[in-house]
Amino acid sequence: MTTAPTFILTIRCRDAVGIVAAVSSTLAASGAFISESSHFGDDETDLFFMRTVFRVAGSRFTTIDDFRLALEPVAERFGMQMDLYDAKHRPKVMLAVSKHGHCLNHLLHRWHSDELPVDVVGVISNHDDMRRIAEWYGLPYHHLPMQGDKPAQEAQLLDRFESSGTELLVLARYMQVLSDDLCRSLEGRCINIHHSFLPSFKGAKPYHQAHGRGVKVVGATGHYVTADLDEGPIIEQDTVRVDHAMDAEAFVRLGKDVENIVLARAVQWHAERRVLLNGHRTVVFRHGG
Template sequence: MTRNLVLRFRSPDRPGIIATVAPLLTAHGCDIRAAEVYGDPDTGHFFSRMELTSPIGPDRLAALIAPAAADLSLDCDLKDLARKQKVLIAVSKFGHCLVDLIHKTEIGQLPIEIVGVVSNHETMRKLVEWHGLPYHHLPMADGKAAQEARFLSIIEESGAELTVLARYMQILSDEFSTSLEGRCINIHHSFLPSFKGAKPYHQAHARGVKIIGATAHFVTADLDEGPIIEQDVRRVSHSVTADEMVAIGREIEASVLSRAVRWHAEHRIFANASKTVVL
Protein backbone atom coordinates (compact mmCIF):
# COMPACT_ATOMS: atom_id res chain seq x y z
CA MET A 1 0.00 0.00 0.00
CA THR A 2 1.41 3.38 -0.99
CA ARG A 3 1.47 5.99 1.75
CA ASN A 4 1.76 9.77 1.56
CA LEU A 5 4.42 10.81 4.05
CA VAL A 6 6.21 13.97 5.13
CA LEU A 7 9.89 13.82 5.99
CA ARG A 8 11.14 16.84 7.89
CA PHE A 9 14.57 17.46 9.25
CA ARG A 10 16.94 20.09 10.51
CA SER A 11 20.71 19.82 10.78
CA PRO A 12 23.87 21.87 10.88
CA ASP A 13 24.18 23.41 7.42
CA ARG A 14 26.72 21.66 5.19
CA PRO A 15 27.02 20.69 1.52
CA GLY A 16 25.57 17.42 0.25
CA ILE A 17 22.64 16.86 2.61
CA ILE A 18 19.95 16.56 -0.08
CA ALA A 19 22.40 14.76 -2.38
CA THR A 20 22.67 12.06 0.30
CA VAL A 21 19.04 11.89 1.44
CA ALA A 22 17.26 11.89 -1.95
CA PRO A 23 19.00 8.82 -3.46
CA LEU A 24 18.52 6.95 -0.18
CA LEU A 25 14.78 7.55 -0.30
CA THR A 26 14.65 6.49 -3.96
CA ALA A 27 16.54 3.28 -3.14
CA HIS A 28 13.77 2.34 -0.71
CA GLY A 29 11.02 2.90 -3.30
CA CYS A 30 10.01 6.43 -2.29
CA ASP A 31 9.06 9.14 -4.77
CA ILE A 32 9.67 12.74 -3.71
CA ARG A 33 6.60 14.68 -4.86
CA ALA A 34 7.45 18.06 -3.30
CA ALA A 35 10.40 19.47 -1.42
CA GLU A 36 11.36 22.76 0.19
CA VAL A 37 14.65 23.64 1.85
CA TYR A 38 16.12 26.60 3.69
CA GLY A 39 19.59 27.25 5.01
CA ASP A 40 19.65 29.97 7.67
CA PRO A 41 22.87 31.99 7.54
CA ASP A 42 22.17 33.48 10.99
CA THR A 43 21.79 30.22 12.94
CA GLY A 44 23.79 27.95 10.62
CA HIS A 45 20.94 25.45 10.44
CA PHE A 46 19.52 23.70 7.39
CA PHE A 47 15.79 22.84 7.19
CA SER A 48 13.95 20.55 4.79
CA ARG A 49 10.39 19.29 4.29
CA MET A 50 9.70 16.59 1.69
CA GLU A 51 6.40 15.07 0.65
CA LEU A 52 6.85 11.43 -0.39
CA THR A 53 4.87 8.54 -1.72
CA SER A 54 6.29 5.46 -0.03
CA PRO A 55 5.63 1.70 -0.08
CA ILE A 56 6.98 1.63 3.49
CA GLY A 57 5.33 2.93 6.64
CA PRO A 58 6.89 5.84 8.54
CA ASP A 59 8.35 3.77 11.39
CA ARG A 60 10.05 1.30 9.07
CA LEU A 61 11.33 4.01 6.73
CA ALA A 62 12.67 6.01 9.69
CA ALA A 63 14.66 2.95 10.80
CA LEU A 64 16.09 2.48 7.31
CA ILE A 65 17.33 6.06 7.01
CA ALA A 66 18.49 6.32 10.64
CA PRO A 67 22.20 5.53 9.93
CA ALA A 68 22.43 8.27 7.29
CA ALA A 69 20.53 10.67 9.55
CA ALA A 70 23.05 10.02 12.31
CA ASP A 71 26.00 10.60 9.95
CA LEU A 72 24.52 13.92 8.83
CA SER A 73 23.36 14.93 12.35
CA LEU A 74 19.76 15.18 11.11
CA ASP A 75 17.04 15.82 13.66
CA CYS A 76 14.25 14.27 11.60
CA ASP A 77 10.76 12.84 11.79
CA LEU A 78 8.35 11.13 9.41
CA LYS A 79 4.60 11.76 9.47
CA ASP A 80 1.72 10.07 7.68
CA LEU A 81 -0.36 12.74 5.91
CA ALA A 82 -3.45 10.53 6.11
CA ARG A 83 -3.46 10.92 9.89
CA LYS A 84 -5.25 14.04 11.08
CA GLN A 85 -3.72 15.99 13.93
CA LYS A 86 -5.75 16.11 17.13
CA VAL A 87 -6.49 19.68 18.19
CA LEU A 88 -8.04 21.13 21.35
CA ILE A 89 -9.40 24.68 21.06
CA ALA A 90 -9.67 27.19 23.89
CA VAL A 91 -11.99 30.18 23.64
CA SER A 92 -13.58 32.83 25.87
CA LYS A 93 -16.56 34.92 24.68
CA PHE A 94 -15.52 35.82 21.12
CA GLY A 95 -16.37 32.99 18.72
CA HIS A 96 -15.19 34.17 15.29
CA CYS A 97 -11.92 32.20 15.28
CA LEU A 98 -13.58 29.13 16.80
CA VAL A 99 -16.38 29.13 14.21
CA ASP A 100 -13.86 29.53 11.39
CA LEU A 101 -11.77 26.59 12.61
CA ILE A 102 -14.82 24.34 13.01
CA HIS A 103 -16.19 25.25 9.58
CA LYS A 104 -12.89 24.75 7.77
CA THR A 105 -12.42 21.40 9.51
CA GLU A 106 -15.89 20.23 8.52
CA ILE A 107 -15.40 21.12 4.84
CA GLY A 108 -11.99 19.42 4.75
CA GLN A 109 -9.91 22.56 4.45
CA LEU A 110 -8.05 21.84 7.71
CA PRO A 111 -6.46 18.38 8.14
CA ILE A 112 -7.27 18.21 11.84
CA GLU A 113 -9.58 16.41 14.25
CA ILE A 114 -11.06 18.77 16.83
CA VAL A 115 -11.18 16.75 20.06
CA GLY A 116 -12.95 19.38 22.14
CA VAL A 117 -13.33 22.99 23.17
CA VAL A 118 -12.28 24.48 26.51
CA SER A 119 -13.70 27.76 27.78
CA ASN A 120 -13.77 29.86 30.91
CA HIS A 121 -17.33 30.88 29.92
CA GLU A 122 -20.51 29.08 28.85
CA THR A 123 -21.07 31.44 25.91
CA MET A 124 -20.01 29.03 23.14
CA ARG A 125 -21.47 25.80 24.54
CA LYS A 126 -24.61 25.66 22.40
CA LEU A 127 -22.69 26.27 19.17
CA VAL A 128 -19.96 23.76 19.98
CA GLU A 129 -22.32 20.99 21.06
CA TRP A 130 -24.49 21.60 17.98
CA HIS A 131 -21.42 20.58 15.98
CA GLY A 132 -21.13 17.41 18.06
CA LEU A 133 -17.97 18.44 19.89
CA PRO A 134 -17.20 18.08 23.63
CA TYR A 135 -17.39 21.33 25.57
CA HIS A 136 -15.42 21.76 28.79
CA HIS A 137 -16.41 24.70 30.96
CA LEU A 138 -13.48 25.64 33.19
CA PRO A 139 -14.49 28.70 35.22
CA MET A 140 -11.83 30.75 36.95
CA ALA A 141 -13.80 30.79 40.21
CA ASP A 142 -11.89 27.78 41.53
CA GLY A 143 -8.59 29.60 41.14
CA LYS A 144 -6.03 29.73 38.34
CA ALA A 145 -3.93 26.80 39.53
CA ALA A 146 -6.90 24.41 39.76
CA GLN A 147 -8.34 25.62 36.46
CA GLU A 148 -5.07 25.12 34.60
CA ALA A 149 -4.54 21.71 36.19
CA ARG A 150 -7.90 20.61 34.80
CA PHE A 151 -7.05 22.19 31.44
CA LEU A 152 -3.83 20.15 31.27
CA SER A 153 -5.65 16.97 32.20
CA ILE A 154 -8.14 17.53 29.35
CA ILE A 155 -5.23 17.97 26.93
CA GLU A 156 -3.75 14.66 28.09
CA GLU A 157 -7.07 12.77 28.20
CA SER A 158 -8.11 13.95 24.74
CA GLY A 159 -4.76 13.11 23.16
CA ALA A 160 -4.50 16.65 21.78
CA GLU A 161 -1.26 17.22 19.90
CA LEU A 162 -1.92 20.94 19.48
CA THR A 163 -3.77 23.40 21.70
CA VAL A 164 -5.14 26.48 19.94
CA LEU A 165 -5.99 29.64 21.86
CA ALA A 166 -8.73 31.02 19.64
CA ARG A 167 -9.22 34.31 21.49
CA TYR A 168 -8.86 32.65 24.88
CA MET A 169 -8.63 35.82 26.93
CA GLN A 170 -6.61 34.53 29.87
CA ILE A 171 -2.98 35.11 30.76
CA LEU A 172 -1.44 31.66 31.18
CA SER A 173 0.89 30.87 34.04
CA ASP A 174 4.57 30.37 33.26
CA GLU A 175 4.30 26.71 34.25
CA PHE A 176 1.33 26.08 31.97
CA SER A 177 2.94 27.90 29.04
CA THR A 178 6.24 26.07 29.45
CA SER A 179 4.54 22.67 29.57
CA LEU A 180 2.93 23.33 26.16
CA GLU A 181 5.87 25.01 24.46
CA GLY A 182 5.97 24.15 20.75
CA ARG A 183 2.45 22.69 20.78
CA CYS A 184 0.26 25.66 21.62
CA ILE A 185 -0.65 28.43 19.15
CA ASN A 186 -2.20 31.76 20.11
CA ILE A 187 -3.88 34.37 17.95
CA HIS A 188 -3.05 37.88 19.09
CA HIS A 189 -5.38 40.60 17.91
CA SER A 190 -2.54 42.89 16.94
CA PHE A 191 0.36 43.02 14.52
CA LEU A 192 3.00 42.11 17.09
CA PRO A 193 5.32 43.37 18.44
CA SER A 194 3.15 46.53 18.49
CA PHE A 195 0.19 47.08 20.81
CA LYS A 196 0.41 44.17 23.22
CA GLY A 197 -2.02 43.49 26.04
CA ALA A 198 -5.67 44.50 26.24
CA LYS A 199 -7.62 46.40 23.57
CA PRO A 200 -4.83 46.63 20.95
CA TYR A 201 -7.18 47.97 18.27
CA HIS A 202 -8.17 50.83 20.53
CA GLN A 203 -4.48 51.48 21.18
CA ALA A 204 -3.85 51.46 17.43
CA HIS A 205 -6.78 53.80 16.81
CA ALA A 206 -5.49 56.22 19.42
CA ARG A 207 -2.13 56.30 17.61
CA GLY A 208 -3.74 56.87 14.21
CA VAL A 209 -2.19 53.84 12.56
CA LYS A 210 -2.78 53.19 8.86
CA ILE A 211 -2.24 49.41 8.99
CA ILE A 212 -3.76 46.95 11.46
CA GLY A 213 -3.21 43.22 11.64
CA ALA A 214 -3.11 40.00 13.62
CA THR A 215 -0.37 37.58 14.67
CA ALA A 216 -0.37 33.82 15.22
CA HIS A 217 2.51 32.72 17.39
CA PHE A 218 3.67 29.88 19.61
CA VAL A 219 2.91 30.33 23.29
CA THR A 220 5.86 30.74 25.64
CA ALA A 221 6.23 31.89 29.22
CA ASP A 222 7.01 35.39 27.89
CA LEU A 223 3.62 36.99 27.23
CA ASP A 224 3.04 37.70 23.51
CA GLU A 225 6.74 37.09 22.80
CA GLY A 226 6.62 33.56 21.32
CA PRO A 227 7.98 32.72 17.85
CA ILE A 228 5.75 34.22 15.16
CA ILE A 229 4.17 31.79 12.68
CA GLU A 230 1.93 33.98 10.52
CA GLN A 231 0.72 37.57 10.26
CA ASP A 232 -1.56 39.60 8.01
CA VAL A 233 -2.56 43.24 7.73
CA ARG A 234 -5.27 45.49 6.36
CA ARG A 235 -5.00 49.17 5.45
CA VAL A 236 -7.27 51.60 7.31
CA SER A 237 -7.74 55.34 7.20
CA HIS A 238 -8.37 58.12 9.67
CA SER A 239 -12.12 57.65 9.16
CA VAL A 240 -12.18 54.09 10.54
CA THR A 241 -13.42 54.00 14.13
CA ALA A 242 -12.01 51.78 16.86
CA ASP A 243 -15.10 49.55 16.71
CA GLU A 244 -14.74 49.23 12.93
CA MET A 245 -11.11 48.25 13.46
CA VAL A 246 -12.25 45.51 15.80
CA ALA A 247 -14.62 44.15 13.13
CA ILE A 248 -11.92 44.23 10.43
CA GLY A 249 -9.50 42.66 12.86
CA ARG A 250 -11.79 39.70 13.52
CA GLU A 251 -11.66 38.73 9.85
CA ILE A 252 -7.87 38.94 9.84
CA GLU A 253 -7.56 36.99 13.09
CA ALA A 254 -9.65 34.08 11.82
CA SER A 255 -7.72 33.72 8.56
CA VAL A 256 -4.29 34.10 10.16
CA LEU A 257 -5.06 31.54 12.87
CA SER A 258 -6.47 28.96 10.45
CA ARG A 259 -3.36 29.22 8.26
CA ALA A 260 -1.10 28.71 11.26
CA VAL A 261 -3.12 25.67 12.38
CA ARG A 262 -3.07 24.19 8.87
CA TRP A 263 0.68 24.65 8.55
CA HIS A 264 1.19 22.96 11.91
CA ALA A 265 -1.05 20.05 10.93
CA GLU A 266 0.85 19.71 7.64
CA HIS A 267 4.14 19.65 9.57
CA ARG A 268 5.51 22.81 7.92
CA ILE A 269 6.67 24.76 10.98
CA PHE A 270 10.16 24.55 12.43
CA ALA A 271 11.30 26.39 15.55
CA ASN A 272 14.45 28.34 14.77
CA ALA A 273 15.81 30.10 17.85
CA SER A 274 13.33 32.91 18.59
CA LYS A 275 11.76 32.64 15.12
CA THR A 276 10.09 30.02 12.93
CA VAL A 277 10.78 28.60 9.50
CA VAL A 278 7.65 27.66 7.54
CA LEU A 279 8.24 25.37 4.55
Protein backbone atom coordinates (compact mmCIF):
# COMPACT_ATOMS: atom_id res chain seq x y z
CA MET A 1 0.00 0.00 0.00
CA THR A 2 1.17 3.51 -0.80
CA THR A 3 2.27 5.78 2.04
CA ALA A 4 2.13 8.91 -0.12
CA PRO A 5 -0.13 11.70 1.16
CA THR A 6 -3.67 11.23 -0.19
CA PHE A 7 -6.31 13.92 -0.55
CA ILE A 8 -10.01 14.13 -1.36
CA LEU A 9 -11.29 16.90 -3.63
CA THR A 10 -14.99 17.74 -3.78
CA ILE A 11 -16.53 20.21 -6.21
CA ARG A 12 -19.94 21.82 -6.67
CA CYS A 13 -20.60 24.37 -9.41
CA ARG A 14 -22.70 25.22 -12.44
CA ASP A 15 -22.42 22.57 -15.11
CA ALA A 16 -20.20 23.44 -18.04
CA VAL A 17 -18.04 21.85 -20.72
CA GLY A 18 -14.47 21.08 -19.68
CA ILE A 19 -14.69 20.79 -15.89
CA VAL A 20 -13.39 17.23 -15.63
CA ALA A 21 -10.64 17.92 -18.14
CA ALA A 22 -9.56 21.08 -16.33
CA VAL A 23 -9.40 19.39 -12.93
CA SER A 24 -7.68 16.21 -14.09
CA SER A 25 -5.10 18.04 -16.22
CA THR A 26 -4.29 20.42 -13.36
CA LEU A 27 -3.81 17.52 -10.98
CA ALA A 28 -1.66 15.67 -13.53
CA ALA A 29 0.50 18.75 -14.07
CA SER A 30 0.87 19.00 -10.29
CA GLY A 31 2.20 15.46 -10.04
CA ALA A 32 -0.95 13.87 -8.62
CA PHE A 33 -2.08 10.30 -9.25
CA ILE A 34 -5.88 10.01 -9.37
CA SER A 35 -7.05 6.77 -7.73
CA GLU A 36 -10.80 7.39 -7.69
CA SER A 37 -13.08 9.89 -9.40
CA SER A 38 -16.84 10.28 -9.71
CA HIS A 39 -18.93 13.09 -11.14
CA PHE A 40 -22.56 13.93 -11.82
CA GLY A 41 -24.33 16.64 -13.76
CA ASP A 42 -27.88 17.35 -12.60
CA ASP A 43 -30.01 18.39 -15.59
CA GLU A 44 -32.78 19.64 -13.30
CA THR A 45 -30.64 22.10 -11.33
CA ASP A 46 -27.86 22.59 -13.91
CA LEU A 47 -25.35 21.82 -11.18
CA PHE A 48 -22.21 19.69 -11.43
CA PHE A 49 -20.76 17.58 -8.61
CA MET A 50 -17.41 15.83 -8.44
CA ARG A 51 -15.39 13.83 -5.93
CA THR A 52 -11.80 12.89 -6.72
CA VAL A 53 -9.26 11.01 -4.60
CA PHE A 54 -5.61 11.52 -5.51
CA ARG A 55 -2.20 10.94 -4.01
CA VAL A 56 1.11 12.74 -4.28
CA ALA A 57 3.17 11.16 -7.05
CA GLY A 58 5.82 13.83 -7.67
CA SER A 59 8.10 16.15 -5.77
CA ARG A 60 6.81 19.57 -6.90
CA PHE A 61 3.51 19.54 -4.98
CA THR A 62 3.37 17.65 -1.70
CA THR A 63 0.98 19.42 0.69
CA ILE A 64 -2.75 20.07 0.66
CA ASP A 65 -2.03 23.81 0.41
CA ASP A 66 0.13 23.21 -2.68
CA PHE A 67 -2.75 21.51 -4.46
CA ARG A 68 -5.29 24.06 -3.25
CA LEU A 69 -3.17 26.82 -4.74
CA ALA A 70 -2.76 24.92 -8.01
CA LEU A 71 -6.52 24.37 -8.30
CA GLU A 72 -7.57 27.94 -7.45
CA PRO A 73 -7.49 29.18 -11.09
CA VAL A 74 -9.77 26.30 -12.10
CA ALA A 75 -12.13 27.05 -9.20
CA GLU A 76 -12.29 30.71 -10.18
CA ARG A 77 -12.82 29.91 -13.86
CA PHE A 78 -15.85 27.70 -13.18
CA GLY A 79 -17.13 29.41 -10.00
CA MET A 80 -16.59 26.27 -7.98
CA GLN A 81 -17.36 25.56 -4.36
CA MET A 82 -14.20 23.50 -3.87
CA ASP A 83 -13.03 21.64 -0.78
CA LEU A 84 -9.86 19.64 -0.16
CA TYR A 85 -9.46 17.13 2.66
CA ASP A 86 -6.70 14.91 3.99
CA ALA A 87 -7.95 11.37 3.33
CA LYS A 88 -6.42 10.19 6.61
CA HIS A 89 -8.44 12.67 8.67
CA ARG A 90 -11.01 10.95 10.87
CA PRO A 91 -13.85 13.34 11.76
CA LYS A 92 -14.68 13.65 15.44
CA VAL A 93 -18.17 12.30 16.08
CA MET A 94 -20.52 12.63 19.06
CA LEU A 95 -23.35 10.12 19.39
CA ALA A 96 -26.71 11.09 20.89
CA VAL A 97 -29.12 8.43 22.19
CA SER A 98 -32.18 8.08 24.42
CA LYS A 99 -33.35 4.64 25.61
CA HIS A 100 -33.06 2.51 22.45
CA GLY A 101 -29.43 1.41 22.28
CA HIS A 102 -29.22 -0.77 19.14
CA CYS A 103 -27.86 1.94 16.82
CA LEU A 104 -25.45 3.15 19.51
CA ASN A 105 -24.17 -0.40 20.06
CA HIS A 106 -23.72 -0.98 16.34
CA LEU A 107 -21.83 2.25 15.72
CA LEU A 108 -19.59 1.78 18.75
CA HIS A 109 -18.78 -1.79 17.72
CA ARG A 110 -17.89 -0.74 14.19
CA TRP A 111 -15.83 2.18 15.46
CA HIS A 112 -14.02 0.01 18.02
CA SER A 113 -13.34 -2.57 15.29
CA ASP A 114 -11.86 0.18 13.08
CA GLU A 115 -14.60 -0.30 10.50
CA LEU A 116 -15.76 3.33 10.60
CA PRO A 117 -13.33 6.12 9.58
CA VAL A 118 -14.29 8.36 12.51
CA ASP A 119 -13.16 9.15 16.06
CA VAL A 120 -16.04 8.89 18.52
CA VAL A 121 -15.42 11.43 21.27
CA GLY A 122 -18.44 10.87 23.51
CA VAL A 123 -22.09 10.00 24.01
CA ILE A 124 -24.87 12.45 24.85
CA SER A 125 -28.20 11.33 26.28
CA ASN A 126 -31.28 12.73 27.94
CA HIS A 127 -31.41 9.50 30.01
CA ASP A 128 -28.82 7.60 32.03
CA ASP A 129 -29.63 4.16 30.57
CA MET A 130 -26.68 3.92 28.13
CA ARG A 131 -23.95 5.11 30.49
CA ARG A 132 -22.52 1.63 31.10
CA ILE A 133 -22.17 0.95 27.38
CA ALA A 134 -20.40 4.23 26.70
CA GLU A 135 -18.06 3.85 29.64
CA TRP A 136 -17.23 0.26 28.64
CA TYR A 137 -15.82 1.77 25.45
CA GLY A 138 -13.92 4.35 27.50
CA LEU A 139 -16.03 7.27 26.30
CA PRO A 140 -17.32 10.27 28.25
CA TYR A 141 -21.05 10.10 28.90
CA HIS A 142 -22.86 13.43 28.96
CA HIS A 143 -26.18 13.00 30.76
CA LEU A 144 -28.29 16.03 29.84
CA PRO A 145 -31.79 15.36 31.17
CA MET A 146 -34.83 17.24 29.97
CA GLN A 147 -36.16 19.11 33.01
CA GLY A 148 -38.62 21.48 31.43
CA ASP A 149 -35.99 23.89 30.12
CA LYS A 150 -35.29 22.75 26.57
CA PRO A 151 -33.23 25.82 25.53
CA ALA A 152 -30.88 25.29 28.49
CA GLN A 153 -30.52 21.58 27.75
CA GLU A 154 -29.79 22.24 24.07
CA ALA A 155 -27.27 24.94 25.02
CA GLN A 156 -25.42 22.32 27.06
CA LEU A 157 -25.57 19.87 24.16
CA LEU A 158 -24.15 22.45 21.74
CA ASP A 159 -21.44 23.38 24.25
CA ARG A 160 -20.35 19.73 24.54
CA PHE A 161 -20.34 19.51 20.74
CA GLU A 162 -18.28 22.66 20.15
CA SER A 163 -15.87 22.40 23.09
CA SER A 164 -14.83 18.84 22.13
CA GLY A 165 -14.07 19.84 18.54
CA THR A 166 -16.80 17.53 17.29
CA GLU A 167 -17.47 17.69 13.56
CA LEU A 168 -20.58 15.51 13.35
CA LEU A 169 -23.46 14.82 15.72
CA VAL A 170 -25.18 11.48 15.07
CA LEU A 171 -28.69 11.03 16.45
CA ALA A 172 -28.61 7.28 17.11
CA ARG A 173 -32.27 7.06 18.13
CA TYR A 174 -32.15 10.29 20.14
CA MET A 175 -35.86 10.69 20.69
CA GLN A 176 -36.00 14.45 21.04
CA VAL A 177 -37.05 16.98 18.39
CA LEU A 178 -34.26 19.52 18.03
CA SER A 179 -35.24 23.19 18.06
CA ASP A 180 -35.00 25.29 14.91
CA ASP A 181 -32.08 27.22 16.41
CA LEU A 182 -30.09 24.07 17.17
CA CYS A 183 -30.85 22.63 13.71
CA ARG A 184 -29.49 25.80 12.12
CA SER A 185 -26.37 25.68 14.31
CA LEU A 186 -25.71 22.08 13.25
CA GLU A 187 -26.67 22.43 9.58
CA GLY A 188 -24.79 19.83 7.52
CA ARG A 189 -23.20 18.49 10.71
CA CYS A 190 -26.01 16.36 12.14
CA ILE A 191 -27.30 13.01 10.87
CA ASN A 192 -30.46 11.30 12.11
CA ILE A 193 -31.80 7.79 11.68
CA HIS A 194 -35.56 7.70 11.17
CA HIS A 195 -37.17 4.31 11.65
CA SER A 196 -39.25 4.61 8.49
CA PHE A 197 -38.75 4.77 4.74
CA LEU A 198 -39.26 8.53 4.41
CA PRO A 199 -41.27 10.41 3.26
CA SER A 200 -43.80 7.84 4.52
CA PHE A 201 -44.74 7.51 8.20
CA LYS A 202 -43.12 10.56 9.75
CA GLY A 203 -43.23 11.34 13.45
CA ALA A 204 -43.81 8.91 16.32
CA LYS A 205 -44.30 5.11 16.11
CA PRO A 206 -43.73 4.79 12.34
CA TYR A 207 -43.59 0.97 12.48
CA HIS A 208 -47.00 0.92 14.10
CA GLN A 209 -48.26 3.33 11.45
CA ALA A 210 -46.86 1.04 8.75
CA HIS A 211 -48.44 -2.03 10.34
CA GLY A 212 -51.78 -0.25 10.42
CA ARG A 213 -51.51 0.43 6.69
CA GLY A 214 -50.61 -3.17 5.85
CA VAL A 215 -47.33 -2.35 4.11
CA LYS A 216 -45.19 -5.13 2.63
CA VAL A 217 -41.81 -3.53 3.34
CA VAL A 218 -40.53 -1.43 6.23
CA GLY A 219 -37.33 0.51 6.18
CA ALA A 220 -35.11 3.17 7.67
CA THR A 221 -33.76 6.50 6.46
CA GLY A 222 -30.49 8.22 7.29
CA HIS A 223 -30.74 11.95 6.64
CA TYR A 224 -29.32 15.32 7.57
CA VAL A 225 -31.26 17.14 10.25
CA THR A 226 -33.11 20.32 9.37
CA ALA A 227 -35.76 22.43 11.10
CA ASP A 228 -38.40 20.58 9.06
CA LEU A 229 -39.05 17.41 11.06
CA ASP A 230 -38.00 14.23 9.20
CA GLU A 231 -37.57 16.16 5.94
CA GLY A 232 -33.81 16.75 5.76
CA PRO A 233 -31.75 15.68 2.73
CA ILE A 234 -31.67 11.88 2.54
CA ILE A 235 -28.29 10.12 2.53
CA GLU A 236 -29.26 6.43 2.60
CA GLN A 237 -32.31 4.16 2.85
CA ASP A 238 -32.95 0.42 2.96
CA THR A 239 -35.89 -1.91 3.50
CA VAL A 240 -36.85 -5.38 4.68
CA ARG A 241 -39.90 -7.39 3.65
CA VAL A 242 -42.76 -7.96 6.09
CA ASP A 243 -46.13 -9.68 5.75
CA HIS A 244 -49.65 -9.89 7.13
CA ALA A 245 -48.75 -12.54 9.72
CA MET A 246 -46.44 -10.18 11.61
CA ASP A 247 -47.55 -7.88 14.38
CA ALA A 248 -46.24 -4.37 14.93
CA GLU A 249 -43.57 -5.56 17.36
CA ALA A 250 -42.19 -7.90 14.68
CA PHE A 251 -41.93 -4.87 12.40
CA VAL A 252 -39.95 -3.12 15.13
CA ARG A 253 -37.54 -6.03 15.59
CA LEU A 254 -36.82 -6.35 11.88
CA GLY A 255 -36.54 -2.61 11.48
CA LYS A 256 -33.81 -2.30 14.09
CA ASP A 257 -31.36 -4.27 11.94
CA VAL A 258 -32.08 -2.01 8.98
CA GLU A 259 -31.63 1.09 11.12
CA ASN A 260 -28.19 -0.11 12.21
CA ILE A 261 -27.00 -0.67 8.66
CA VAL A 262 -28.45 2.51 7.19
CA LEU A 263 -27.08 4.78 9.91
CA ALA A 264 -23.60 3.24 9.72
CA ARG A 265 -23.54 3.74 5.94
CA ALA A 266 -24.65 7.35 6.26
CA VAL A 267 -21.95 8.10 8.83
CA GLN A 268 -19.26 6.36 6.79
CA TRP A 269 -20.17 8.12 3.54
CA HIS A 270 -20.26 11.49 5.29
CA ALA A 271 -16.84 10.84 6.84
CA GLU A 272 -15.41 9.83 3.46
CA ARG A 273 -16.76 13.04 1.88
CA ARG A 274 -19.00 11.06 -0.45
CA VAL A 275 -22.14 13.11 0.26
CA LEU A 276 -22.67 16.46 -1.48
CA LEU A 277 -25.76 18.56 -0.86
CA ASN A 278 -27.96 19.34 -3.84
CA GLY A 279 -30.68 21.58 -2.43
CA HIS A 280 -33.14 19.35 -0.56
CA ARG A 281 -31.46 16.28 -2.03
CA THR A 282 -28.00 14.74 -1.92
CA VAL A 283 -25.51 13.37 -4.41
CA VAL A 284 -23.86 10.28 -2.91
CA PHE A 285 -20.75 8.92 -4.61
CA ARG A 286 -20.50 5.34 -3.43
CA HIS A 287 -17.43 3.16 -3.94
CA GLY A 288 -16.76 2.60 -7.62
CA GLY A 289 -18.71 5.70 -8.66
